[in-house]
Amino acid sequence: MHAHFERTGPLTEIASYPSWAQDMVAECEETKQSVVTHDLWPIMREARLNHGATRHFMVGIWPVIERFPGYMAMNLLKTRFGRSDGDNMARRWLVRNIRVEQNHAEYWLNWAEGATIPREEVLHGVAPAGTDALANWCEEISKNGSLAAGMAATNYAVEGATGEWSQLLYDSLTYRESFPQNVRVGSLRWLQLHAAYDDTHPWEALEIICTLLGKSPAPHDVAHITECVKRSYICMRLLADRCVEARFEPLVVSEAAA
Numbered sequence: 196m197h198a199h200f201e202r203t204g205p206l207t208e209i210a211s212y213p214s215w216a217q218d219m220v221a222e223c224e225e226t227k228q229s230v231v232t233h234d235l236w237p238i239m240r241e242a243r244l245n246h247g248a249t250r251h252f253m254v255g256i257w258p259v260i261e262r263f264p265g266y267m268a269m270n271l272l273k274t275r276f277g278r279s280d281g282d283n284m285a286r287r288w289l290v291r292n293i294r295v296e297q298n299h300a301e302y303w304l305n306w307a308e309g310a311t312i313p314r315e316e317v318l319h320g321v322a323p324a325g326t327d328a329l330a331n332w333c334e335e336i337s338k339n340g341s342l343a344a345g346m347a348a349t350n351y352a353v354e355g356a357t358g359e360w361s362q363l364l365y366d367s368l369t370y371r372e373s374f375p376q377n378v379r380v381g382s383l384r385w386l387q388l389h390a391a392y393d394d395t396h397p398w399e400a401l402e403i404i405c406t407l408l409g410k411s412p413a414p415h416d417v418a419h420i421t422e423c424v425k426r427s428y429i430c431m432r433l434l435a436d437r438c439v440e441a442r443f444e445p446l447v448v449s450e451a452a453a
């Protein structure tokens with residue numbers, strides 16, 4: 196039976212959520228930390244990421260940036276107004292937030308250009324080997340998974356961890372000042388928007404997931420959501436690994452840049 200969940204405590208406190216969700220978040224914490232404490236971030240904060248690795252970063256993450264509103268749209272298609280409180284909440288939230296994503300792809304290209312990776316390279320360059328796991332996973336779960344699983348993998352996990360690493364980079368004066376002053380503000384807009392200073396999006400996604408699943412979902416449903424969240428973090432960590440490894444690889448000039 197679906198045990199109805201309605202949040203009464205503060206949005207951004209884990210104690211406001213059902214115990215299964217608290218356990219899920221705790222269970223995923225170590226995997227999440229492997230993303231947000233990755234070696235990549237201090238290297239970037241110190242503006243020591245070389246050109247080849249910066250290309251891996253900008254070109255490798257781009258498919259997820261470009262497609263993110265698409266993931267949300269696929270999850271939106273799973274909702275039906277009036278079916279449940281969770282459906283209504285997800286529908287309203289996704290419609291509103293797809294609109295928010297409008298300019299983020301453009302801002303990513305501006306960031307790449309400020310970091311000396313031309314937009315043509317990001318748009319048409321070949322993504323570095325091994326960086327496509329995150330995009331493939333987000334696509335698969337948004338297309339074929341449940342509404343709760345799709346939102347857990349993307350809006351909760353990817354956005355949540357991204358908010359944390361974005362803040363690490365944006366907080367670094369050395370990193371910000373590595374951009375020429377005339378393009379600095381524009382280059383850093385994506386980071387500024389995603390830095391999680393008071394970002395409530397992942398919490399809102401968690402609230403929707405809990406409203407969809409209720410207070411006492413079946414153990415296999417909880418296990419599945421936990422697995423989805425972890426898998427997103429693992430794919431993010433693999434991408435970060437590839438960027439760090441790329442520092443030691445010879446520079447590959449793709450056809451788009453040639």
Ligand SMILES: [Fe+2]
Nearest residue numbers: 263296299389
């Ligand atoms: Fe965004």
